[in-house]
Amino acid sequence: MPVRSVEDEPDITLESWGIYASPWDTLHVVGSPSGTTRARRSSPVESFDVNTMTAVTESGRTYRLVGEQDHETARLIAVTMFGAVAYLGKWISAEELALAVARPDMGGWH
Structure with missing residues (x-):
């Protein structure tokens, strides 16, 4: 099944999720969209809010992680989607993702 465009599906809620750090230094959320048995892997994550458990990806899509x-x-999904390459990366926590994509505050001294 082809992936719908960001315009058609801008927000996705993932259940049974994990966060994958690829061997190419990109970070992805992997999981099953709510209400489906499908598998999903995001494009590279650009920002992540650990308070709302929401990731925004390179494509502009928003992923909300629940549960x-x-x-x-997530590992089973990744192996199905990527094959053996899924074993080359590592799985990280939501807190590690937030730190990895955090941008320094450039607002100066307050």
Whole structure:
């Protein structure tokens, strides 16, 4: 099934999710969209709000992560989508993702 455009599907809620750090230094959310049995992998994550558990990707799509992190299901999804290359990266926590994509505050001294 082809991926719908960002215009047609700007927001996705993922259940049974994990966060994958690829061997090419890109970070992706992987999981199952709510109400489906489909698998989904995001484009590279550009920003992440750990308070709302919301990621915004390079494509402009927003992913909301619900429930607990589920590396086992996410790993199965990744292996199905990427093949053996899924074993080359590593799985990280939501807090590690937030730190990895954080941009320094350039507002000066307050």
